[in-house]
Amino acid sequence: MTSKILALKYRPQKFSEVKGQEHIVNTLKIAIAENSLPHSIIFSGIRGTGKTTLARLVAKRLNCENPVNGEICDVCNNCLAIKNGKHLDVLEIDGASYTGIDNIREIIEASQYKAVMGKYRVFIIDEAHMLSKNAFNALLKNLEEPADHVCYILATTELHKIPDTILSRCMRCQMSMFSVEELVSTQKELLDKENIAYDESSLFDIAYAADGSMRDAQTLLNQILLLSHGKLTKETTSNILGLGQRQDLYTLLEYLLCGEVEPSLVQFQKITKQGILGHMLLSQLMDLIYWLCCIKSTPTLKLEKSYPDLERVKGSMLADQIGLPKLHMVWQILQKGYQEYMSSPLKGPTLEMVLMRLCFIQDLKFDLVATNTQIEEPKQWKSWDVLLRHIRQHKEPVLYEQLAKTYNCISYQQGNLILSGPDNKTLVSEIINKLNQLTGISWRVTIKNGDGTSSTAPHNDPQTSLPQTTDPELPDVVADLAQTFPDMVVTVNA
Numbered sequence: 001m002t003s004k005i006l007a008l009k010y011r012p013q014k015f016s017e018v019k020g021q022e023h024i025v026n027t028l029k030i031a032i033a034e035n036s037l038p039h040s041i042i043f044s045g046i047r048g049t050g051k052t053t054l055a056r057l058v059a060k061r062l063n064c065e066n067p068v069n070g071e072i073c074d075v076c077n078n079c080l081a082i083k084n085g086k087h088l089d090v091l092e093i094d095g096a097s098y099t100g101i102d103n104i105r106e107i108i109e110a111s112q113y114k115a116v117m118g119k120y121r122v123f124i125i126d127e128a129h130m131l132s133k134n135a136f137n138a139l140l141k142n143l144e145e146p147a148d149h150v151c152y153i154l155a156t157t158e159l160h161k162i163p164d165t166i167l168s169r170c171m172r173c174q175m176s177m178f179s180v181e182e183l184v185s186t187q188k189e190l191l192d193k194e195n196i197a198y199d200e201s202s203l204f205d206i207a208y209a210a211d212g213s214m215r216d217a218q219t220l221l222n223q224i225l226l227l228s229h230g231k232l233t234k235e236t237t238s239n240i241l242g243l244g245q246r247q248d249l250y251t252l253l254e255y256l257l258c259g260e261v262e263p264s265l266v267q268f269q270k271i272t273k274q275g276i277l278g279h280m281l282l283s284q285l286m287d288l289i290y291w292l293c294c295i296k297s298t299p300t301l302k303l304e305k306s307y308p309d310l311e312r313v314k315g316s317m318l319a320d321q322i323g324l325p326k327l328h329m330v331w332q333i334l335q336k337g338y339q340e341y342m343s344s345p346l347k348g349p350t351l352e353m354v355l356m357r358l359c360f361i362q363d364l365k366f367d368l369v370a371t372n373t374q375i376e377e378p379k380q381w382k383s384w385d386v387l388l389r390h391i392r393q394h395k396e397p398v399l400y401e402q403l404a405k406t407y408n409c410i411s412y413q414q415g416n417l418i419l420s421g422p423d424n425k426t427l428v429s430e431i432i433n434k435l436n437q438l439t440g441i442s443w444r445v446t447i448k449n450g451d452g453t454s455s456t457a458p459h460n461d462p463q464t465s466l467p468q469t470t471d472p473e474l475p476d477v478v479a480d481l482a483q484t485f486p487d488m489v490v491t492v493n494a
C-alpha cells in the first residue's frame with residue numbers, strides 16, 4: 001500500500017506538479033500554446049528524473065479537451081484515459097523490449113491512422129537508445145515527414161547512443177538531476193500529506209543516497225516505511241542505506257592511514273562478513289578518499305547540511321589530519337590495487353596485500369601525527385646529519401642533492417660550513433640562499449678544494465633570493481634525485 005501511495009498516488013498529473021524541471025515545462029507549454037511543438041521530442045537524463053511522466057503530460061496536454069491557461073484539466077475523458085493507461089491514441093513502447101525493425105514498422109503503420117479519441121496520436125518510446133540500427137533507420141523516415149496528427153516522444157538515459165540523424169530532427173529536453181534540497185522538500189511534502197512522522201536527518205540521508213533521482217528517493221522511502229511500520233526512523237534508515245557499513249569503512253580507513261596493520265585486517269574481516277565484495281570495498285574506499293579530497297579543497301562542505309552527518313563529521317575529522325598529497329598517493333595505491341585485484345587469481349590475499357601496502361606508506365603515519373602536533377621544528381641543527389634530515393623532511397630535494405651528493409662536509413658548525421666539492425659560485429650562493437630561507441638563520445659556506453685553495457661565500461640576506469640560473473652541475477644529480485624522491489617530478493630547463 002505504501003509503495004502505491006508514494007510512487008503512484010503523487011505522480012505529477014499536471015505541468016504545475018512537476019518539480020525541478022521548470023525550464024522544460026515552460027518551453028513545452030509555450031510551444032503547445034503557440035501550436036509550434038515539433039512532432040518529435042526527446043527527453044534525456046539520468047534515471048528517475050521524470051522523463052516518462054513528462055512524456056505522458058505532453059500526450060495529455062495535446063489531447064486535453066479543456067486546457068486552462070496552457071495547463072492540463074486532468075478531468076476530461078482524454079486526460080482520464082491517459083492517466084489510466086487506456087487511451088487508444090497514446091501508445092507506450094519499451095525500447096528495451098521492442099528493439100527490432102518490425103516493432104517500429106507497427107508504429108509507422110499505426111501512425112497512418114487519424115486519432116480516434118483525441119486530436120493527436122502520441123507514441124512514447126522509452127529507453128529509445130536500445131533500438132536497433134535498422135529500427136532507427138525506419139523511424140528516421142517518419143521523423144522526417146511526420147503526419148500532422150502524430151507526435152513521437154523518445155526518452156533515454158543514454159543520449160550519446162541516439163544517432164545524430166535522429167537527434168537533429170527532435171526537440172531536445174535535457175532533464176535536470178534533483179538537488180538534495182529538492183528531494184528532501186518533495187519527500188517532506190508527501191509525508192506531511194500522509195501524516196507520517198519522520199526524522200528529518202533521515203530525509204537528508206535518503207536524498208544523498210538517491211544521487212539526484214526522484215524515483216530512487218521514493219523507492220528508498222517506501223522501503224524504509226514498510227520496514228519501520230509506517231514511520232521514518234533513523235535506525236531503519238541507517239540499516240537500509242548501509243550507513244553502519246559506511247561507519248565501518250571510515251574506521252578501516254582510519255586504521256589504514258595510521259598504519260595500524262592488525263586492527264586494519266580485523267576491521268577488514270568484519271566488513272567482508274557483511275557481504276561486501278573485494279572490488280566494492282576498494283571502490284568504496286576510493287569514494288571515501290575522494291570525499292576527503294573534496295572536503296580538503298572545499299572546506300565549506302563541512303557545513304553543508306545536504307550531506308549526512310557521518311560524512312561531514314567523520315570526513316572532516318580525517319581530512320583535517322592528512323595532507324592532500326598523501327590522499328592522492330592513497331588514491332593511486334587503491335586505483336592500482338583495484339586493477340591488481342581484478343586480474344589476480346588470489347582475490348583475498350591480493351586485497352589484504354593492497355591494504356597492508358596502504359599501512360606501510362612511508363610518512364603517512366608521520367603526516368597524521370604531524371597535523372596534530374604541528375611538526376616540532378628543530379631549533380638547533382647540531383650536526384651535518386641533523387641538517388640534512390631537516391632539509392629532507394621539508395621536501396627540498398634539490399638542496400638535499402646539492403649538499404648530500406655534490407659536496408662533502410669537512411667541518412660543521414651551525415651557521416658555518418666547510419665543504420669540499422666544485423667551487424661554483426652561483427651554486428654555492430644558491431645553497432646559502434636556500435639554507436637561510438629554510439632555517440631562518442644566516443649561513444657561511446667555505447669551499448675547500450683538493451689543491452688546498454679555498455673560497456668563502458659571503459652571508460646572503462635570508463630575505464633576498466637569487467634569480468634562477470641554469471646550473472651545469474644539475475643534470476648530473478637528476479638520476480639520483482628520481483631515486484631519492486620517487487614521487488617528485490624533476491624538470492631541467494635547457
Ligand SMILES: [Zn+2]
Nearest residue numbers: 064073076079
Ligand atoms: Zn483534459
